[in-house]
Amino acid sequence: MVKIHVDMSLCEFHGQCVFIAPKEFRFEGDDLVYSEEVDEEHRARVERAAKACPQLAIKVE
């Protein structure tokens, strides 16, 4: 499994992750919600989303 963690003290809601990986990250109202665990097959997309975060707020394990 791929573990996702977003440091919400760093997140500024740029939404790059939502654009790149909409299945794992989405906005609900003004909040960012995300899947904390996803299947290994989605790792590349999740890592692309993490890399595109201007705040470096997304950690992927």
Next chain:
Amino acid sequence: MPEDQHFVVVGASLAGLRGAEALRAAGYKGRISVVGDEDRLPYNRPPLSKKILTGEQAIEEVSFPLADDLGVDWHLGAAATGLDIAAQRVTLANGTALVYDRLLIATGVSPIMPQIPGRDLDGVHVLRDFAHAVKLRGALTPGRSLVILGAGFIGCEVAASARQMGLNVTIVDRLAWPMNRVMGPEMAGLFRTIHEEQGVSFRMEAAVAAFRGEGKVTGVELAGGEVIPADLVLVGVGSAPATAWLRDSGLVLQNGVVCDAACLAANGGGKIAAAGDVAAWPHLGYGAEVMRMEHWTNAFEQGAAAALALISDAPEPYLPLPSFWSDQYSYKIQALGRPKVDDRIEVVAGDLESRKFVAEYRDDAGVTGVLSVNMPARIAGYRRDLGAAIRQRATGL
């Protein structure tokens, strides 16, 4: 590209790093060298004017994570000083010479310091690099008076950070409105009001005649003779492409390294490309208008695009959607596209009064850009639609 080749990247910031990463992701297994003038591994610049200054983020936390298998030879603390295209050689300040097969230029920009008397006084700051941020942060003490020259994004972001820390802040600019170039006067007026509510003073349409002080700055003299008291000054009047090292190279330099639509440098023989703040290229989604973008997202995307163009048999045009953001106080400003000054502005969600809205900029052909304040959820959809429109215009479909 064969494995015995040498790919050299000059510039160890976001665009250069993304270039190296994109090469590895594309399967390139040859040698990669990355040259940087600062003695640091690549780090993220946006926090330098915001959470690093206020102390909300530790300065050690800005380093980009680097993959263990990135496989880069770093040449740090060694500015590039020259390029010999015929010999395919980059020379560095420390005497090293790197012979390349492919070269990516990503040297970014340097802050402009206008020829104002007193500019060498202690307490006159610029902000671009890690070292600048450390120095400025050390000078931001509650109760001190900060005068910011330049009401662009850097100036406004530092103003917000400094007010949050309890400094007295005055912004001086020749123009009438802050951040006007990208937002238009109506939206710029809203942001001036927000800053004024937070206690920032503006001296707009004012020119600076001199920085006053003996050894250390104590005031900023305006053209009319008035002196604004200052314990420190930030000069944020813009940046110039860092191309001095290329002056005699034969590359075409005109507000940056001039490239073709795929980011390959003019006169570079297909072996040199440029990316990030330093690159000027014709954007085929905007009628081949030559653009140079000083935004994070562009450095991120163009670094990869330009590096891949260098190892591709059929380089593709680089067609980014202009995209930028700024965080000031509790306001998250996000903008997409390329609005023009006379475009119509229509608020399509939220409202200006609550300072939570999405505004579309339109001309006769449709939406040219979008500005969102504290409504980030809407931006992803526009990113998709405006990006698709750009690709359509470029391919003439």
